[in-house]
Amino acid sequence: MKLKLRLLIPLLLFFLKIGFAQNSENPIKLNDFSSMSFLDRTEFKVSYFGNIFWNNGINLGAEYLLKEIVKVKNRKRGKRTNLHQFILDGNLGFTTNFSSKTDTGIFTNYGVTWRRTNKKGKQFSIGLNPLGYYRSFLPETYEVNGDNVDKVFLPGRGYYATSISVGIGKQRPGKKITGRFFNINFMLRTPYNAGILPAFNFQYGYRFNFKKKKVYEKD
Amino acid sequence: MKKINNYPKAILLLVVLFTTFSCSKDENLNDLEETIFVRHKDADMPAYIHGNASDKTFLIILHGGPGGFGLSYRNSTIKSRIEKECAVVYFDQRGSGMAQGSYSESGITIDIMAEDVLALVKVLKQKYGDDSKFFLMGHSWGGTLGPAALLKDQSDFLGWIDVDGAHNTKAMYLEYIANFRRVAAEQIAMENNINYWESVIDFVDSIAPEYNIDDMYRLNSKAFEAEVKLEDSGVINGIAESNDKNIFKYNLLTLLWNTFNTQSILDGDLFQNISYSDRLSEITIPSLVLWGKHDMVVPIRFAQEAFDNLGSKEKELVIFENSGHSPMGTEPDLFADEVIQFINENR
Numbered sequence: 304m305k306l307k308l309r310l311l312i313p314l315l316l317f318f319l320k321i322g323f324a325q326n327s328e329n330p331i332k333l334n335d336f337s338s339m340s341f342l343d344r345t346e347f348k349v350s351y352f353g354n355i356f357w358n359n360g361i362n363l364g365a366e367y368l369l370k371e372i373v374k375v376k377n378r379k380r381g382k383r384t385n386l387h388q389f390i391l392d393g394n395l396g397f398t399t400n401f402s403s404k405t406d407t408g409i410f411t412n413y414g415v416t417w418r419r420t421n422k423k424g425k426q427f428s429i430g431l432n433p434l435g436y437y438r439s440f441l442p443e444t445y446e447v448n449g450d451n452v453d454k455v456f457l458p459g460r461g462y463y464a465t466s467i468s469v470g471i472g473k474q475r476p477g478k479k480i481t482g483r484f485f486n487i488n489f490m491l492r493t494p495y496n497a498g499i500l501p502a503f504n505f506q507y508g509y510r511f512n513f514k515k516k517k518v519y520e521k522d
Numbered sequence: 523m524k525k526i527n528n529y530p531k532a533i534l535l536l537v538v539l540f541t542t543f544s545c546s547k548d549e550n551l552n553d554l555e556e557t558i559f560v561r562h563k564d565a566d567m568p569a570y571i572h573g574n575a576s577d578k579t580f581l582i583i584l585h586g587g588p589g590g591f592g593l594s595y596r597n598s599t600i601k602s603r604i605e606k607e608c609a610v611v612y613f614d615q616r617g618s619g620m621a622q623g624s625y626s627e628s629g630i631t632i633d634i635m636a637e638d639v640l641a642l643v644k645v646l647k648q649k650y651g652d653d654s655k656f657f658l659m660g661h662s663w664g665g666t667l668g669p670a671a672l673l674k675d676q677s678d679f680l681g682w683i684d685v686d687g688a689h690n691t692k693a694m695y696l697e698y699i700a701n702f703r704r705v706a707a708e709q710i711a712m713e714n715n716i717n718y719w720e721s722v723i724d725f726v727d728s729i730a731p732e733y734n735i736d737d738m739y740r741l742n743s744k745a746f747e748a749e750v751k752l753e754d755s756g757v758i759n760g761i762a763e764s765n766d767k768n769i770f771k772y773n774l775l776t777l778l779w780n781t782f783n784t785q786s787i788l789d790g791d792l793f794q795n796i797s798y799s800d801r802l803s804e805i806t807i808p809s810l811v812l813w814g815k816h817d818m819v820v821p822i823r824f825a826q827e828a829f830d831n832l833g834s835k836e837k838e839l840v841i842f843e844n845s846g847h848s849p850m851g852t853e854p855d856l857f858a859d860e861v862i863q864f865i866n867e868n869r
Contacts, residue, residue, distance in 0.1 A: 311789040385644040402772035404557045405620040439622060441566055444559035445648060447641035452648040456563060458624055495615045496565070498783050500776060517719045 308490065310442040334371040342514035344368040346481055350508020352396045352488070358406060362415065362506055367391040386420040392430055394441045397502070404442040405475030408459070410490075411436055412466055424474035426482065437464035437492050468506065527540065535625075536576040543780060551575045554609050558649065562641040563634055565623030570612040572596065578654040579869050580646055581683075582611040584664030584671075588788045589781030591619035593768040595661070598851060600860035608657075608869075613642055615667070617784035620772060624785050627787050630797065643678050655869050657685035659861070662847065665828075666691060668800040672805050681808045681868045683861060684828055686847050688820045692797040695733045698741040698799055702726045702819035705748070707788030714755040722748065740792045749846040759844045760814050761851035784864035802831035809834040810864040812857065814845030838864070 346366045353359035370389040375382050388414060392414050399407040412435030418428035444458035470486030486506040493499040527690045550556075558698065567604035570593055571580075592612030616638050617630050639658070642824040647654050656679050659860050660668030667686010672682060688694065703726060727743060729737045739760040750783060752758045809832045823843070829839040840860050842849035850857045 357770065359604070376599075386792070392589070400773065401769065402767065403620070405559075405771070406773060406776070434766045442557050444561055444566060445645040446561040448645050450644070452644050458559060458566070460566065460624065470743065488531070495622055496783065497625055497630055497787060499629045500622075500779060502775060 306466065317475075329380065331375070332373040334373060335390035336368065336371065339342040342512070345514075346510045348484070348508055348514045349483070349511045350486075350506045352504055352506050354502075354504050357400050358398045358404055358504065359401065360396055362394055362396035362508065364392065366393075366510070369415075384422050388416075388420070390416040390418060392416045392432065392464045394432070406437040406439075407441075408437050410438070410464055412464060414466075416473075420474050424476070424482075426474055426484070428468070428470050428472065428484070428486070430470075430486070432466045432468070435464035435466055435490070437462040437490070440506075453487075454485075462492040462495060464490055464492045470506065472510075480509045480511045484508060529742055533826050556668070558645065560638065560642050560645050562638050564625040565616045565621060565638065567616060567621040567623075567638060567642075568592070568614045568616075568619065568747050569645075570596070571609055571646075572612070573609040575609035575650065576608060577608075577869070578650055579608040579657070579865065580650075581608050581653060581657045581659055581865065582613060582639070582642065584613065584658065585615065585616060585618065586662030586664055587781065587784065588615070588792070589618050589784035590663070590762045591772055591777060593807060594621075594831070595850065596619065596768055596791045598737050598762060599854040599865060603858040604861055608865055612647065613639075617787070619779055619808040620701070623670055630668050630787055632667065632792070635667055636674050638862070639671035640675055640678075647678075650654040655680050655805070656851075657681045657865055657868070658685060659685060659800065660687050661685040662688055663792075665689055666792070666798070667825070669802060669805060670714045672780070672807070673798065673801055676805060676807050680803060681810065681864060682810065682832075682834075683864065685850065686813050686817050686820045686825075687828065689802060690797040690824055692795055692842070693799075693824075694793065694820070695738055695741065697821050697823055698730060698738075698745065699726050699731075701818065701823070702744070702748070705816070705818065706753075709752075709755070709757075712755075714757070715751050718751050718772050733794060735793065738789075742819065746847075748818045749816070752816050752818070752846060756791050757844075758814070758846045759852040761848065762854065772854055782794060789811060799827060799831055800805055803833040806833045806835070808868045810840075810860065811839045812842065812849055812860060813839070814849045814852065816845065816849055817847045819847040835842070836868075 305336040329368055338365045342366055348364045350362045352362035368372035368388060369391055372387040374385045374387060397409050412432035414430060414432030414434060414456040416428055418426055421424045438461050439459040441458040446453050446455050468488045470484050472482050472484030474482045488504045488506055490502045491499050552572050552574055554573055554575050557568055559566045561701060585592050585594060592614045596612055600610060627758050658668050658679050666689060668682060669689050686849050693761055700776055702722055706722045706776055709719045710716050729855050749758060811829045813822055815822055825839060829837060842853045842856060845852040
């Protein structure tokens with residue numbers, strides 16, 4: 304336990320430094336988007352979700368921009384400008400194993416994503432989704448209680464499913480599709496059997512914003 | 523009437539569809555491809571049913587492990603021959619394969635898992651009829667679980683097939699040590715892999731003479747390694763390569779995670795306390811004991827012990843001369859011959 308804490312604390316400090324560290328030599332500008340509409344601040348996303356070999360599915364989601372910081376760092380080669388965003392993130396996904404009927408489920412999760420975008424539009428993000436639910440769907444299922452056997456209606460189980468995603472992406476400002484991304488997602492399902500079930504999945508998909516498209520077309 | 527005239531193709535299509543689906547159940551019984559789940563005591567466990575159920579004979583296979591997976595046995599002659607004689611039920615046990623559920627560590631015991639097997643039989647009877655006939659086969663750990671289930675209720679089963687089964691796990695620690703010494707001496711005398719077998723003797727010398735779980739795991743791992751060496755020397759046949767795609771039916775991480783968790787819960791009690799040797803006499807249904815002569819994982823001493831102690835009037839012991847722990851893979855034709863003959867004689 305102590306070892307875990309020793310590893311966890313520096314890691315958290317590292318992320319805090321990435322997210323909030325200030326340097327008097329590095330101007331920071333907090334973008335004001337209080338006048339922006341909900342749709343201006345919201346991007347939608349659709350992505351492949353799965354691990355290719357066993358589970359494959361789709362993930363739909365929305366990202367609501369909470370806070371945006373522009374950081375300018377002075378480097379030898381000149382100024383480096385990075386955009387840091389804090390985003391409220393919600394997902395709804397479906398995954399199944401097409402070669403069996405034993406691993407199908409839908410899930411939804413909600414949390415916060417931190418994303419850094421450099422001036423070339425390359426992005427790096429970490430998303431924490433502590434609020435999550437996974438519902439498995441099973442094929443024909445019979446429940447046995449003593450000598451009674453009954454067919455189960457809509458068989459499956461519900462799990463608390465928290466997840467973390469780490470990924471990269473590319474921003475496409477002013478376009479209908481505002482960016483693409485690749486994430487590695489780690490999900491924990493519990494209570495699963497006598498403990499917790501870990502699962503790794505990939506996400507590859509696109510973000511889009513209806514509002515920006517309209518603006519772009521008018522321009 | 524006009525509408526009917528306007529849509530003759532649609533009506534024809536509907537008739538064909540209804541005809542097809544109305545016949546499908548009977549046709550499928552000859553070649554079942556079903557996956558159903560058994561929900562019992564907070565666990566949902568898949569049963570993959572394949573093969574010919576035309577006369578409602580089902581062979582339920584209990585996989586090894588603990589923590590193995592049912593479809594690992596859907597290979598070779600089990601698939602190509604035995605499935606043609608009867609329907610084979612590959613069952614993912616509680617905490618294994620793609621079984622899911624929600625229970626505490628006390629919710630996964632041999633006792634409950636034995637009840638799961640009986641629950642599976644009840645489900646199959648519900649689905650396919652009370653006139654269904656059942657045979658039970660257990661391999662390795664399945665040979666622990668099988669007797670545990672039969673000792674609860676053997677009335678639904680027409681026969682028990684014990685394949686290198688660990689009915690006496692409590693005695694395995696000391697038998698491992700004795701068996702390693704015996705096999706090492708034989709192999710050195712035959713000049714097979716002398717350096718390796720000398721290292722095995724050194725390894726056994728390093729094992730504590732009294733049971734402890736760490737050394738038990740070391741012995742168990744060494745047993746699998748030793749079988750590979752026996753295969754290299756030509757003592758054991760190689761397992762024929764399989765083209766099946768069953769591994770794609772199981773998420774590898776889920777599979778390994780379940781195996782690890784289930785073994786960590788069950789193993790301590792299993793290797794220290796479990797023995798059905800004294801109660802095998804209570805199993806009176808016809809029994810077939812199949813064993814690899816060179817089984818290092820569940821040594822051959824237990825084959826004779828199982829055969830001698832079973833209370834069945836009709837029982838047979840078959841030793842596979844060129845096999846280790848998995849004769850269904852190393853001598854598949856002989857394995858299928860014995861199983862099919864046993865089923866046909868007793869159904």
